[in-house]
Amino acid sequence: MTTNIQISSQRLWDSLMVMAKIGATPDGGVRRLSLTDEDRQARDLFARWCRESGLDVLVDRFGNTFGRRQGVEDRPPVIAGSHLDTQPSGGKFDGAYGVLAALEVLRTLQDANIETQRAVEVVNWTNEEGAIFKPMIGSAVFTGMVSLEEAYRLTDPSVGELKAGLQRIGYIGDRPFFPQRVHAYFEAHIEQGPVLEKAGCQVGVVTGAIAQRWYDVALQGQELHAGPVPMELRRDAMAGAADITREVRQIAIKHSGRATVGWLRLEPGSRNVVPGRAEMTVDLRHAEDRILTSMDIELREAIRRIAGEHGLGADVSQLVHIQEIRFDPVLVGYVRNATRRLGVSHMDIVSGAGHDACNLAKFVPATMIFVPCAEGISHNPHESANPDDLAAGCQVLLQVVVQAANAPGAAGSQQ
Numbered sequence: 044m045t046t047n048i049q050i051s052s053q054r055l056w057d058s059l060m061v062m063a064k065i066g067a068t069p070d071g072g073v074r075r076l077s078l079t080d081e082d083r084q085a086r087d088l089f090a091r092w093c094r095e096s097g098l099d100v101l102v103d104r105f106g107n108t109f110g111r112r113q114g115v116e117d118r119p120p121v122i123a124g125s126h127l128d129t130q131p132s133g134g135k136f137d138g139a140y141g142v143l144a145a146l147e148v149l150r151t152l153q154d155a156n157i158e159t160q161r162a163v164e165v166v167n168w169t170n171e172e173g174a175i176f177k178p179m180i181g182s183a184v185f186t187g188m189v190s191l192e193e194a195y196r197l198t199d200p201s202v203g204e205l206k207a208g209l210q211r212i213g214y215i216g217d218r219p220f221f222p223q224r225v226h227a228y229f230e231a232h233i234e235q236g237p238v239l240e241k242a243g244c245q246v247g248v249v250t251g252a253i254a255q256r257w258y259d260v261a262l263q264g265q266e267l268h269a270g271p272v273p274m275e276l277r278r279d280a281m282a283g284a285a286d287i288t289r290e291v292r293q294i295a296i297k298h299s300g301r302a303t304v305g306w307l308r309l310e311p312g313s314r315n316v317v318p319g320r321a322e323m324t325v326d327l328r329h330a331e332d333r334i335l336t337s338m339d340i341e342l343r344e345a346i347r348r349i350a351g352e353h354g355l356g357a358d359v360s361q362l363v364h365i366q367e368i369r370f371d372p373v374l375v376g377y378v379r380n381a382t383r384r385l386g387v388s389h390m391d392i393v394s395g396a397g398h399d400a401c402n403l404a405k406f407v408p409a410t411m412i413f414v415p416c417a418e419g420i421s422h423n424p425h426e427s428a429n430p431d432d433l434a435a436g437c438q439v440l441l442q443v444v445v446q447a448a449n450a451p452g453a454a455g456s457q458q
């Protein structure tokens with residue numbers, strides 16, 4: 044069952060702009076780090092808006108906050124949301140859009156007095172960004188991927204222990220975690236890349252999230268005077284790092300994946316000295332873990348070969364391996380069909396970033412809805428999105444939330 048009611052584009056936009064005032068920076072961005080006073084203000088505003096709309100506000104033991112609208116039956120709820128924390132120099136839309144689009148869906152259902160069989164909830168997850176502590180820790184604790192005790196003990200120099208930070212802002216509640224009782228989870232989010240804008244699509248039907256491997260690479264050569272030593276007698280760590288950087292790029296292009304050398308440090312770092320040591324990061328990503336494994340093998344081979352050519356010692360350590368996420372095909376189908384029914388331009392897309400939905404997807408039927416952001420710029424004060432695109436994504440969210448909330452039996456293909 045679907046609905047013909049319309050979300051309010053203006054109310055969604057106004058809510059985003061009011062929320063963006065909390066932690067607003069002079070350059071038009073938002074700095075709202077988790078567990079700071081700004082985070083508390085954003086949480087308080089969200090809770091107030093939920094109550095004003097007649098929703099029950101429930102806070103779990105990790106500060107994840109839910110606005111609940113009862114269903115006709117007492118069955119596992121449909122949940123939609125995202126996060127209200129930002130990066131240190133973040134924008135107005137990353138995270139906030141997903142929370143406030145879900146709130147707009149609930150406001151619309153309230154105003155139109157539409158009953159749903161299951162309860163529908165909007166959620167604001169604690170600390171998605173990982174600017175402090177770990178990324179996506181709120182949804183990780185909710186799903187049981189990380190124990191509450193372990194997460195409480197995480198420390199950050201600016202906040203101290205995470206539990207103390209939650210206590211300080213007054214967001215330790217008593218709602219138990221209930222990952223086995225989520226019927227379906229939807230997360231609307233700006234794409235944070237340029238693909239939808241380039242394709243002229245208003246909505247991305249997100250089929251999954253990209254697999255990732257992160258590495259530290261250290262190359263050991265020999266520091267030498269930049270003048271007297273002929274080229275063929277050098278063991279230049281920077282020359283090796285440059286060749287590796289070029290090779291890494293070729294590996295990504297060959298496999299239609301992504302590769303980034305985002306950080307590089309040289310020793311001793313003098314214009315007159317052949318670098319004796321280079322340390323660099325490599326980030327490899329691909330939609331399919333199987334192909335990422337091939338990229339991993341090729342990266343290691345390239346480093347071995349290039350180090351040999353330059354007479355360097357090479358040390359490669361892999362820090363992170365995140366498997367690809369495939370979102371629930373039934374819910375992905377809901378999103379695709381809703382965009383078709385509404386006449387919204389759309390395309391299938393794979394998320395290049397991690398989201399709370401990736402944690403949820405390991406345990407419950409989950410998927411995401413992307414909308415474009417200008418020039419793909421995100422984690423940046425100049426992050427920008429078009430009100431019409433935001434409204435289109437929210438209208439799709441309304442459709443799929445209502446469909447899931449009224450669908451008979453268990454949602455998705457996992458249950």
Ligand SMILES: [Zn+2]
Pocket residue numbers: 126137138171232
């Ligand atoms: Zn986000």
